[in-house]
Amino acid sequence: MNDQGLGSYFQFSNVDWGNMLSATWETVWLTVGSMIVVAILGIALGLLLFETTNSHNFLVRALNWIVSLFVNVFRSIPFIILIVLLLPITQKIVGTIIGPRAALPSLIISAAPFYARMVELAFHELDHGVIEAAESMGATRWQIIRKVLLPESMPALVSGITVTTISLIGYTAMAGAIGAGGLGNLAYQDGFQSNNNAITLVATVIIVIIVFIFQFIGDIAVRHIDKRVN
Amino acid sequence: MIEFKDVTKTFNTKQGTVHAVQDVNLKIEDGHIYGIVGYSGAGKSTLVRMLNGLETPTSGSVDIDGVEITGLGAAKLREERQKIGMIFQHFNLLWSRTVLQNIMFPLEIAGLSKADAQKKAEHLADLVGLAGREAAYPSELSGGQKQRVGIARALANDPQILLSDEATSALDPQTTDEVLDLLLSINEKLHLTIILITHEMHVIRKIADHVAVMENGKIVEQGPVLDVFKRPQQAVTKRFVNEEVTPSLDETTVVVDQLIKKYPQGAIVKLTFHGDQAQLPIVSEVLKKYDLDLNIIEGGIHQTQEGAIGSLYIQLNGERDQLDGGLAYLKKLRVETEVLNRE
Numbered sequence: 425m426n427d428q429g430l431g432s433y434f435q436f437s438n439v440d441w442g443n444m445l446s447a448t449w450e451t452v453w454l455t456v457g458s459m460i461v462v463a464i465l466g467i468a469l470g471l472l473l474f475e476t477t478n479s480h481n482f483l484v485r486a487l488n489w490i491v492s493l494f495v496n497v498f499r500s501i502p503f504i505i506l507i508v509l510l511l512p513i514t515q516k517i518v519g520t521i522i523g524p525r526a527a528l529p530s531l532i533i534s535a536a537p538f539y540a541r542m543v544e545l546a547f548h549e550l551d552h553g554v555i556e557a558a559e560s561m562g563a564t565r566w567q568i569i570r571k572v573l574l575p576e577s578m579p580a581l582v583s584g585i586t587v588t589t590i591s592l593i594g595y596t597a598m599a600g601a602i603g604a605g606g607l608g609n610l611a612y613q614d615g616f617q618s619n620n621n622a623i624t625l626v627a628t629v630i631i632v633i634i635v636f637i638f639q640f641i642g643d644i645a646v647r648h649i650d651k652r653v654n
Numbered sequence: 655m656i657e658f659k660d661v662t663k664t665f666n667t668k669q670g671t672v673h674a675v676q677d678v679n680l681k682i683e684d685g686h687i688y689g690i691v692g693y694s695g696a697g698k699s700t701l702v703r704m705l706n707g708l709e710t711p712t713s714g715s716v717d718i719d720g721v722e723i724t725g726l727g728a729a730k731l732r733e734e735r736q737k738i739g740m741i742f743q744h745f746n747l748l749w750s751r752t753v754l755q756n757i758m759f760p761l762e763i764a765g766l767s768k769a770d771a772q773k774k775a776e777h778l779a780d781l782v783g784l785a786g787r788e789a790a791y792p793s794e795l796s797g798g799q800k801q802r803v804g805i806a807r808a809l810a811n812d813p814q815i816l817l818s819d820e821a822t823s824a825l826d827p828q829t830t831d832e833v834l835d836l837l838l839s840i841n842e843k844l845h846l847t848i849i850l851i852t853h854e855m856h857v858i859r860k861i862a863d864h865v866a867v868m869e870n871g872k873i874v875e876q877g878p879v880l881d882v883f884k885r886p887q888q889a890v891t892k893r894f895v896n897e898e899v900t901p902s903l904d905e906t907t908v909v910v911d912q913l914i915k916k917y918p919q920g921a922i923v924k925l926t927f928h929g930d931q932a933q934l935p936i937v938s939e940v941l942k943k944y945d946l947d948l949n950i951i952e953g954g955i956h957q958t959q960e961g962a963i964g965s966l967y968i969q970l971n972g973e974r975d976q977l978d979g980g981l982a983y984l985k986k987l988r989v990e991t992e993v994l995n996r997e
Contacts, residue, residue: 551744551746553742557740560708562731562736562763563732567763571762571763572748576749651749651792
């Protein structure tokens, strides 16, 4: 019954729309869930990197070096290898290596360092004069972080998390291929392995739509926040 | 009172040791507008930043009303900084905040309640002439308006001292004068001490009462503005004063050369008048008395905070002994006479 030619892409009668919907839902919550954790962790790590740069204190410099090394190492490991590498740890933390929840640790650990570097860069790009002005008013370090660094770099932070989220969507599909569920899993199991190209096509289109939606939301948010141009 | 005692600041760079500030001793009385003038790299910014602890001296001490800034702990220093306002060349406003929120910023840092901060910020916006623009973002303002926000923000915590770091250097001449007028009126209204750094003598002349000239990290000359303008001692000071008094000296040189060719026996003289002298017919008196002719090259009167200074570049022509007599008579009338060229 399965046509092996190009026409197979359009045999939509083979698509189980119920499965497709639940897979879409899995992908969305995997993405949003890991995005929230990545945003928090990335900003915290980025702040730590920024605040410990160029310190005169030896211990602070050592901390910067360690965090920096951690970030660089985990940013360099290809995601597909990272998942396999983290399997024992995932088993310990989540209790299983199958299903959407099992994908979360590796998604977060691979994306957070990536975002942390963007956050650090965003802070470095701020006009130092503004920070100096806050210092001259007697602001504490914490006040400067809360009232200057974060709000002043918000457009860069938001566009950074948009880019990170989009690559997260790609990662969820990869994670899906090795059993994490979601559209990637569906495309691989029900599409590729069952010779059902229509399912692969539909899953692809839905992923593209999800990417577009996140990009759109990110762009709107940046435009709304950025008051530098009128 | 502000007091710098034997202040030195050195930076160690890869190129070697840089003496940003060297053996500076300076006293600034309360309520004064004290100008510090110098070319870039002279150490003015470093010196002034020691007042709010943004820079620390390598040796020496900086006192404000007897409190040694250099010896303060972090918490005490932050408290002291709230009593010192600062404005900047590039304004350093928070672009993510409106005018009102920018003015509220230092009040938030000081821990004021939101309602109190808002009330005070509205009053300050009014004081600096920004009433009606409270909801605008910095990107919607002109340079002069941005600096007004900067000034309102610097005044928010009722400081006793206002530091101005090249605050008018990014502004056009007319806006510069408006901002300077605002600073002057604030100095009179609020009786705060203003210390301004600039490389423009015009700024000093317009609002400062005292001035210190810095070069290579040292203060080479200091005193009341009028004195420094009248009798600049150091080469660098003379350059600053001349830039201000005769801004078009290059063009003048051409005219002078032509006059010397035409009347080789004449004398090119620079006369400087002070205060009341500027209003007396001194020159015409000399001309009549010694039967001399006159060519006017260039002249002007400049108003400083303590009085007027007039300067006049002329060529005097006549018999040799008459010319001698005329020049001697000018000196007798206590007009500063400088003969620039005579055969």
